Amino acid sequence: MSGGIDSATVAMMAVRQGFSVHAITFSYGQRHAIEIDCARRVAAQIGIAGHIVIDLNHAVFASSSLVAESGIPVPHGRDYAHSADIPSTYVPARNILFLSYALAYGETVGAHDIFIGVNAIDYSGYPDCRPEFIEAFARMADLGTRSGAEGRGFVIHAPLVDMTKAEIIAHGHALGVDYSLTHSCYDPDREGRSCGTCDSCRIRRAGFSDAHLADPTRYRSAS
Amino acid sequence: MSGGIDSATVAMMAVRQGFSVHAITFSYGQRHAIEIDCARRVAAQIGIAGHIVIDLNHAVFASSSLVAESGIPVPHGRDYAHSADIPSTYVPARNILFLSYALAYGETVGAHDIFIGVNAIDYSGYPDCRPEFIEAFARMADLGTRSGAEGRGFVIHAPLVDMTKAEIIAHGHALGVDYSLTHSCYDPDREGRSCGTCDSCRIRRAGFSDAHLADPTRYRSAS
Numbered sequence: 001m002s003g004g005i006d007s008a009t010v011a012m013m014a015v016r017q018g019f020s021v022h023a024i025t026f027s028y029g030q031r032h033a034i035e036i037d038c039a040r041r042v043a044a045q046i047g048i049a050g051h052i053v054i055d056l057n058h059a060v061f062a063s064s065s066l067v068a069e070s071g072i073p074v075p076h077g078r079d080y081a082h083s084a085d086i087p088s089t090y091v092p093a094r095n096i097l098f099l100s101y102a103l104a105y106g107e108t109v110g111a112h113d114i115f116i117g118v119n120a121i122d123y124s125g126y127p128d129c130r131p132e133f134i135e136a137f138a139r140m141a142d143l144g145t146r147s148g149a150e151g152r153g154f155v156i157h158a159p160l161v162d163m164t165k166a167e168i169i170a171h172g173h174a175l176g177v178d179y180s181l182t183h184s185c186y187d188p189d190r191e192g193r194s195c196g197t198c199d200s201c202r203i204r205r206a207g208f209s210d211a212h213l214a215d216p217t218r219y220r221s222a223s
Numbered sequence: 224m225s226g227g228i229d230s231a232t233v234a235m236m237a238v239r240q241g242f243s244v245h246a247i248t249f250s251y252g253q254r255h256a257i258e259i260d261c262a263r264r265v266a267a268q269i270g271i272a273g274h275i276v277i278d279l280n281h282a283v284f285a286s287s288s289l290v291a292e293s294g295i296p297v298p299h300g301r302d303y304a305h306s307a308d309i310p311s312t313y314v315p316a317r318n319i320l321f322l323s324y325a326l327a328y329g330e331t332v333g334a335h336d337i338f339i340g341v342n343a344i345d346y347s348g349y350p351d352c353r354p355e356f357i358e359a360f361a362r363m364a365d366l367g368t369r370s371g372a373e374g375r376g377f378v379i380h381a382p383l384v385d386m387t388k389a390e391i392i393a394h395g396h397a398l399g400v401d402y403s404l405t406h407s408c409y410d411p412d413r414e415g416r417s418c419g420t421c422d423s424c425r426i427r428r429a430g431f432s433d434a435h436l437a438d439p440t441r442y443r444s445a446s
Binding site: 052054055057059060061062086090091092093094095096097100101103104105106107108127128130132133136137139140141143144145146148149150 | 275277278280282283284285309313314315316317318319320323324326327328329330331350351353355356359360362363364366367368369371372373
């Protein structure tokens with residue numbers, strides 16, 4: 001649960017499907033540390049069973065512009081929709097680590113269903129958001145865990161994988177997600193206001209616009 | 224690099240093959256925290272390029288008897304060689320997390336070869352030590368990382384996977400590993416002396432005996 005649109009929507013979908021949801025938020029030195037506060041508020045609004053925050057070692061991610069101590073600037077105004085490149089905001093093996101922790105925690109709390117909010121728009125060049133990656137992870141998980149060896153493996157749910165951002169927002173809005181609690185910007189200012197120009201802000205703005213819903217985000221300027 | 228026999232041997236094999244080795248040691252609240260000191264001494268003896276220690280969140284492993292705060296006793300005198308059960312010393316998704324961190328760190332430092340010391344004897348019921356798990360992990364890694372997406376993926380080396388403990392010890396001894404620096408016991412006393420009766424001690428003792436080499440381990444008694 002990152003505090004963004006996708007994980008909030010997925011958590012609400014799981015709750016509405018009757019799952020008792022134990023959320024994990026990861027802290028890895030990201031510039032947008034404000035998202036951890038957002039994740040707590042989103043978790044409270046959705047009404048989940050448990051929520052833990054796991055600190056990851058920052059050093060292993062030092063090549064990503066999303067990690068503040070990298071000193072690498074976040075790109076603004078990039079043509080994310082038409083670029084085949086993997087952006088500098090790529091965090092090495094991030095979803096692999098997130099899902100691996102979910103497996104460990106799942107085995108500890110007795111959960112067999114893992115929900116992750118990857119989707120095609122958020123892909124934007126991130127290899128670890130592709131359906132074929134999720135499928136390969138699930139197969140690996142069944143071979144490498146007690147649950148898998150004992151015949152009851154894991155189901156990795158990625159219900160947003162084929163949805164556009166507008167569809168995600170419309171669906172979550174209908175389910176009752178309060179998106180004013182969520183945060184998307186990669187590069188917020190000290191007051192937590194969004195830049196409006198990084199990939200993540202632009203995808204978010206276009207999503208609300210295309211869903212014909214008001215964008216509740218506080219932007220730095222009226223740009 | 225755990226501070227045990229297998230990772231010491233694998234690290235030495237990688238060094239002798241000409242790799243510049245960056246080792247990772249994981250701290251996860253294990254009873255045998257002494258192994259982290261051993262890992263530092265082993266790393267120094269072998270002569271590697273870099274060594275980091277990563278703290279994992281202990282809460283996600285709380286169902287394992289290897290984690291001190293679990294309060295679950297480590298089994299002694301278990302018939303490990305003839306048991307099909309996964310022992311209580313199983314740490315949920317441990318090798319999945321270890322390898323996932325290695326992918327992230329590998330992408331950050333520009334490494335494409337990952338060495339892990341899993342083997343058939345150490346398997347002892349651990350699903351994440353099987354060759355088919357390693358193969359599935361490698362496939363997932365190529366789909367979920369920048370290195371894989373850009374056409375140069377990872378090679379996961381598990382050179383001990385089909386070796387007996389005696390073969391591993393004999394091979395490492397010939398390469399110059401100083402096994403007196405290594406530690407295997409799951410349940411050492413405060414002075415760091417080994418119990419001699421947990422699975423790990425018994426596999427180690429049998430390994431030195433079968434390799435016709437003196438076991439340099441300090442045991443609590445002459446049992």
